[in-house]
Amino acid sequence: MEKRVSDKRLIEVFARVGSAYATAEEVGISRNAVRERLIRLGIPRKKMTDRSVPPDCHPDRENFSVGMCKRCYMREYQRIYYTTDKSRDNYYRTKYGISYQDYLNMQMRQNNRCAICGKLSPTKRLAADHDREIQREYGVTVVRGLLCTQCNQSVIGGVEYSDEVMRNAIKYMQKIIRLRKKYKEKAIG
Ligand SMILES: [Zn+2]
Numbered sequence: 097m098e099k100r101v102s103d104k105r106l107i108e109v110f111a112r113v114g115s116a117y118a119t120a121e122e123v124g125i126s127r128n129a130v131r132e133r134l135i136r137l138g139i140p141r142k143k144m145t146d147r148s149v150p151p152d153c154h155p156d157r158e159n160f161s162v163g164m165c166k167r168c169y170m171r172e173y174q175r176i177y178y179t180t181d182k183s184r185d186n187y188y189r190t191k192y193g194i195s196y197q198d199y200l201n202m203q204m205r206q207n208n209r210c211a212i213c214g215k216l217s218p219t220k221r222l223a224a225d226h227d228r229e230i231q232r233e234y235g236v237t238v239v240r241g242l243l244c245t246q247c248n249q250s251v252i253g254g255v256e257y258s259d260e261v262m263r264n265a266i267k268y269m270q271k272i273i274r275l276r277k278k279y280k281e282k283a284i285g
């Protein structure tokens with residue numbers, strides 16, 4: 097497993113040594129990991145380029161940024177920044193008022209399992225289940241938890257659920273009741 101290095105330390109080392117290669121050497125993590133992290137941290141590419149060192153990917157080309165040629169860098173940037181985190185972040189913020197990181201934290205707390213039936217969702221993303229009543233009454237979007245498609249679409253149609261699954265459903269619904277009570281009290285008080 098790779099060493100854990102904080103963002104702060106990565107930026108500090110990078111600012112001092114001036115290239116992704118030297119940063120990788122010093123902090124003891126791979127060049128690829130350093131690149132991914134620096135791109136993700138939004139370090140201006142001009143600042144992270146040591147043009148005297150040829151890029152790893154295509155040594156015959158110019159080092160455009162973090163040890164990659166222009167083409168490879170742009171592809172990586174698109175892949176890491178736009179096609180994943182940024183667009184997802186936009187989606188969750190617009191639709192549910194949470195960041196993508198909030199979603200991931202929630203997913204981690206639920207061990208990547210549906211909050212009702214407990215099924216793992218290896219291929220499909222768990223749906224963010226929000227409270228429509230709170231939204232309607234108080235104009236706030238509150239994500240109650242993450243659910244599989246089936247539970248998300250048929251929470252009340254629970255005839256197929258085992259006792260254990262229904263107990264989970266009760267716990268979940270009690271949480272909804274507490275959540276609504278909290279907002280009701282807030283609205284009154
Ligand atoms: Zn390249």
Ligand SMILES: [Zn+2]
Nearest residue numbers: 210213244247
């Ligand atoms: Zn489920």
